[in-house]
Amino acid sequence: MDPSVHVQNLSTTSDLCMEKNYPIIDLATNSDPTVFLQDYSTISDSKFHEKLVKSIGNTMNQDELIELLNQKDLFIFIRHLTELVNKLKYAELQHEQWSYYQNLGMNEGIWNGRVSKKVADANSMCHTYGRSKNLIKQRIQTYKLQCEKIQEAINEHMKQAPVNINLQNMTTIINNLIQNDQYELQLELNRRKTMLRLDAEEHKLVEHFYQMKPRQTEIKSAKVIFKATHEQQNIIHEIAIFKKWLEVHTQAPSYTLQDVQLPKIYHIFISLSFQYQTSSAEHIAEQTIMKAEELVESYSKIINNEKNKLQCTRPQHKNVQQLDQIISIINQREQNLKQRRDSELLGKLSTFFFVK
Incomplete structure (x- = not known):
């Protein structure tokens, strides 16, 4: 079966209905709060x-x-x-x-x-x-x-x-x-308050990290951890939105997969469609989620590997206390980044799937 047919099977659509009820937004940006008004x-x-x-x-x-x-x-x-x-x-x-x-x-x-x-x-x-x-x-x-x-x-x-x-x-x-x-509107405004605090904390933690004058190897590991966490969260977002899309799709056939900006998910889905041309679209969707979750796990391994590298320098480190502080800041930044992205995901889900 042509992979495009799999997509069509998941997205029999009325574009007019889509535009009327579900605002297409750039998921990388903050939504206009009047969307909820x-x-x-x-x-x-x-x-x-x-x-x-x-x-x-x-x-x-x-x-x-x-x-x-x-x-x-x-x-x-x-x-x-x-x-x-x-x-x-x-x-x-x-x-x-x-x-x-x-x-x-x-x-x-x-x-x-x-x-x-x-x-x-x-x-x-x-x-x-x-x-x-x-x-x-x-x-x-x-x-x-x-x-x-x-x-x-x-x-x-x-x-x-x-x-x-x-x-x-x-x-x-x-x-x-x-x-x-206006309930959803109030939730969105409260989310923005949370985001402001988390963004400020991001900058504070990064500034504190460099004030500790870390070694180049520590800077490299920190950047790898931050990058891997960021990319991991991107995949987690796509999985959550795709799952919600599948849930809504069964109730409202006005959604199309292309309307949801999920580059990783879409790439995996199309690749699997070529690989399993005789499988149903629903089966390929399930396999897509599994593959995406494997990506999430691969980023966890990258993060843990870099943390282990930092710990391995402990015996040779001239200032173990400083190393512990650097590792602590990296861990705090990682957690803050996750909290920030969690809040961002809530905004994406509520905005994209909001129905007036």
Whole structure:
């Protein structure tokens, strides 16, 4: 069987559906947080009606709400109010986010930092982190003004409320709806807080490592460990995303394998397709995961081998205490790198497979 057929078997597709529901993103970059923001002006009336009814809780009788929504003027009023409150909540979240960055800078000295791309590549790290003081100040002011402006618009809109609507109850229902719809957005913003700390720690650990004035052999081993850990995490990411893709594929045939940017997985899959042309696509997918997991293990061996090399220098080392400190920093950096990539993976999974 032609390998392309295997891919097609895994990806019978409607591209229009893919573009509508699942944003194609560059998995190497941070996602736009507005990806997680529901636009209530674009969803259908029936969908908005359904979402609002589901958010009623114990606020009011469901039949009473449905009766209100069936009145066109009330429906339009409620929908626009929901759009305004949604924008306000988003602006408030962003204001809180940038205020957090400011507090982090003032209390812990984590502002923004950078190294050359050459140094970053050599040590398998991001070359920048954090936010500048000026940018933080500008964003805080921007979102503060947005909050004030939107709140004014809400106040004006509520003055036009029909007499037969209980604004307090309706506001509670709208807040319930938005809190639920912005859940993934809040997770993403919290993830970014974590990433900022981990990125800052990356730079701190690498700087500390070189301040120890390690030998060239120790620098070489450290770079190999960092590089192998980085590449290992790349494979782990691809495996996790591919597994999720397979899970979603069985439920939504609108995904194509090419839509998910997994170079290693795709290469393995195509190679196995040539090798096992009579096998099913599902079997080849299973074999692909096994091969990828073997790659993960091979990187573990590289990492352990370099660590053993460092330990073997112990008897001849002139300063064993310094060696122990260097090894400790390398281990800390390795763990921090893994934590950072774990957080990055969460962002990839939530963004790519997020459905509004």
